[in-house]
Each structure stands twice: as structure tokens, then as C-alpha cells.
Amino acid sequence: MRILVVAEHDHRAVCVASRSALTFARQCAAASGGSVEWLLLGHSLDLPAADAACYAPVLAADRPALADPLAERYAPVLAAAVAKRRADLLVAASGTFARDSVTRAAGLLGGAMAGDVVGHEFHGGRLRLQRPMYAGAVLATIELCAAPQIITVRPGSYPPAERAETCADVVPLDVPETEGPALSEYLGVASQRAGRPDVSEARVVVSGGRAIRSREDFERLVGGLADACGGAAGSTRPLVDAGIAANEFQVGQTGKIVAPDLYLALGVSGSVQHLAGVKNSKLIAAINRDPEAPIFSAADYGLVADLYEAVPELIVKLRSV
Numbered sequence: 001m002r003i004l005v006v007a008e009h010d011h012r013a014v015c016v017a018s019r020s021a022l023t024f025a026r027q028c029a030a031a032s033g034g035s036v037e038w039l040l041l042g043h044s045l046d047l048p049a050a051d052a053a054c055y056a057p058v059l060a061a062d063r064p065a066l067a068d069p070l071a072e073r074y075a076p077v078l079a080a081a082v083a084k085r086r087a088d089l090l091v092a093a094s095g096t097f098a099r100d101s102v103t104r105a106a107g108l109l110g111g112a113m114a115g116d117v118v119g120h121e122f123h124g125g126r127l128r129l130q131r132p133m134y135a136g137a138v139l140a141t142i143e144l145c146a147a148p149q150i151i152t153v154r155p156g157s158y159p160p161a162e163r164a165e166t167c168a169d170v171v172p173l174d175v176p177e178t179e180g181p182a183l184s185e186y187l188g189v190a191s192q193r194a195g196r197p198d199v200s201e202a203r204v205v206v207s208g209g210r211a212i213r214s215r216e217d218f219e220r221l222v223g224g225l226a227d228a229c230g231g232a233a234g235s236t237r238p239l240v241d242a243g244i245a246a247n248e249f250q251v252g253q254t255g256k257i258v259a260p261d262l263y264l265a266l267g268v269s270g271s272v273q274h275l276a277g278v279k280n281s282k283l284i285a286a287i288n289r290d291p292e293a294p295i296f297s298a299a300d301y302g303l304v305a306d307l308y309e310a311v312p313e314l315i316v317k318l319r320s321v
């Protein structure tokens with residue numbers, strides 16, 4: 001199996017989620033006797049290319065037109081790379097980038113796609129994939145029956161790949177520039193991350209629910225506890241809808257899927273849609289003043305308390321450790 005893995009990066013290094021996708025790809029290549037290469041897109045790629053090469057050979061599409069992550073520019077390059085390398089499998093980390101660019105590439109390629117893969121096995125030489133369906137209510141086992149195959153892998157389901165013993169080569173990706181219609185223009189990005197890690201990559205995620213009454217409370221309680229644990233701040237959808245938390249913080253079916261070592265839910269009821277994004281967490285702890293809240297059924301540890309009293313105490317205790 002010839003496998004290409006999309007390397008998402010932050011202009012310095014490859015993201016942890018893409019390294020999880022690389023682990024999946026390495027396992028598939030080992031089982032099928034194939035090869036794995038990174039597919040790196042962007043502009044001024046020296047730093048991320050050097051980092052990526054520590055894990056696998058790199059095909060780099062380094063162009064000014066790819067400086068900003070616009071799906072209409074990225075998807076044709078991804079599709080052309082698959083065609084050029086005659087790849088059997090295009091792999092990427094599940095996430096907002098893949099939902100936008102990789103699905104469009106799949107449309108251009110006309111192969112078969114499976115998203116959010118959490119496990120796999122080879123059966124009679126064929127790749128079988130496990131993926132959640134119906135907001136995580138069931139786990140489906142599927143085989144893809146067309147080529148090429150496009151697969152997104154849920155971060156956390158596979159450990160991030162370790163560096164190889166020696167660094168590999170970085171080779172320019174030689175595909176023609178496609179001049180599609182300029183359907184959108186990238187104007188900029190606004191982020192409220194405040195220097196914290198992203199929810200989909202952090203080892204600790206502290207999420208706030210509707211119980212949080214204002215932006216200031218969110219920053220003080222959710223952000224404060226996240227900082228005390230060295231983690232990321234997340235939220236449920238109502239806080240995003242109310243403008244209390246930024247869109248990028250939303251965890252769940254229509255937000256980000258997280259798989260931290262510890263997920264701390266503050267004033268979160270535990271809806272099916274929220275839990276769909278949290279299930280892969282190693283440990284879930286919840287604070288809720290309602291002892292009947294469904295979150296306690298999903299949590300390993302629970303505290304029945306008013307978070308406005310419990311969280312400031314917790315922050316003080318953690319800071320004194």
C-alpha cells in the first residue's frame with residue numbers, strides 16, 4: 001500500500017494529531033508491505049519540513065498560493081499528489097482542516113472515504129476500519145470498496161508517531177499549479193487561545209458549560225483551571241452560541257473531538273452531542289450541582305458542587321502544589 005499522510009503544521013512543526021495519523025499509516029504500511037510519505041503544503045516550509053523529515057520522507061508543496069489554508073487551493077494539490085504518486089491511501093487527522101480540504105480532495109479523486117477512524121485491522125488482506133456513527137452511539141466496521149481510499153483518523157485513537165532513527169529526505173512535490181476560480185479570499189484569523197494549547201492536542205482539557213455566566217467568568221474559572229493544570233480551555237455549544245466562548249473551543253459532535261489524559265467538565269450536563277467529542281478521554285471528571293446530571297454517568301470522578309465555589313478553591317490548591 002502506498003500511503004500519503006497530510007502533515008498539518010503550525011509553521012514550525014508537524015501537529016501532534018498528524019503524528020497520530022502517521023502511526024495509523026505506518027501500521028497499515030507494515031501490514032501490507034507498503035510505504036509512507038508526508039504530504040506537506042504551505043509556504044516557507046523550511047522549519048516544518050525539517051521537523052516532518054524526522055518522522056518520514058516528505059513531499060513538500062511550497063508555494064505562495066498555499067500560504068493560507070484555503071480549501072479551494074489545498075484540495076486540488078492534495079488530489080494531484082495522490083494521482084501523481086499513485087497512492088492507494090490518503091490519510092489525515094480528523095479535524096476542521098480535514099473536514100474542509102481533505103473531503104474536497106476526496107470529491108475530486110472520486111475514491112472512497114471514511115472519516116473519524118478509531119481502529120483498524122487487516123482481514124484477508126483487506127483493510128477494515130472502525131468508526132463511530134450516530135454521534136458515537138454505535139461503532140461501525142467498514143471496508144472501502146473503491147480506490148483511492150481517503151481516511152481521516154481520530155487523534156487520540158493512535159499514539160503520536162515517534163521520530164525515526166535517521167531523518168528522511170524532503171522532496172518538492174512536482175504537480176502543476178491549478179488556477180481555479182478565486183471563490184474566497186483569506187483575510188486573517190482571530191484567536192482567543194491566550195497562549196494555551198489547542199483542545200484537540202492538550203493532555204488536559206477543562207471545559208465549561210452553560211453554567212458559566214459571562215466571558216469574564218469563563219476566563220477566570222475555565223481558563224484559570226486550565227492554566228493551573230497546564231491544559232486547554234474548551235466549552236459546550238451553548239457558550240459558543242452565547243458568545244461567551246470562542247468557536248475554536250467547542251467540543252462535541254459539531255465541534256472538536258478530544259482525547260486528553262484528563263477531561264474536566266464544569267457545569268456541563270453531558271448531552272449526547274457533547275459526549276460524542278469526549279468519549280476517547282482517558283479520565284473524565286465533572287463538577288455539577290445536579291447529582292442527577294447525565295455527565296456523572298460518563299465521568300470517572302464527580303463532584304456535586306456549585307462550580308463558582310469549587311473551582312476557585314481548586315485553582316488555589318493546584319497553584320500551591
Ligand SMILES: Cc1cc2nc3c(=O)[nH]c(=O)nc-3n(C[C@H](O)[C@H](O)[C@H](O)COP(=O)(O)OP(=O)(O)OC[C@H]3O[C@@H](n4cnc5c(N)ncnc54)[C@H](O)[C@@H]3O)c2cc1C
Pocket residue numbers: 208209210211235236237238239250251252253254255256266267268269270271272273274277287288289290293305306307308
Ligand atoms: C445537531 C446538534 C449538534 C450539537 N453539537 C454539539 C456539540 O458539538 N457540542 C456541544 O457541547 N453541544 C452540542 N449540541 C448541543 C447539545 O444538545 C446540548 O444542548 C449542549 O451540549 C448542552 O450544553 P451544556 O451542558 O453546557 O448546557 P446544559 O445542558 O444547560 O447544562 C448545564 C449544566 O450546568 C449545571 N449547572 C448550572 N449551574 C451550575 C453551577 N453553578 N455549578 C455547577 N453546575 C451547574 C446544570 O446542573 C446543568 O447540568 C448539539 C445539538 C444538536 C442538535
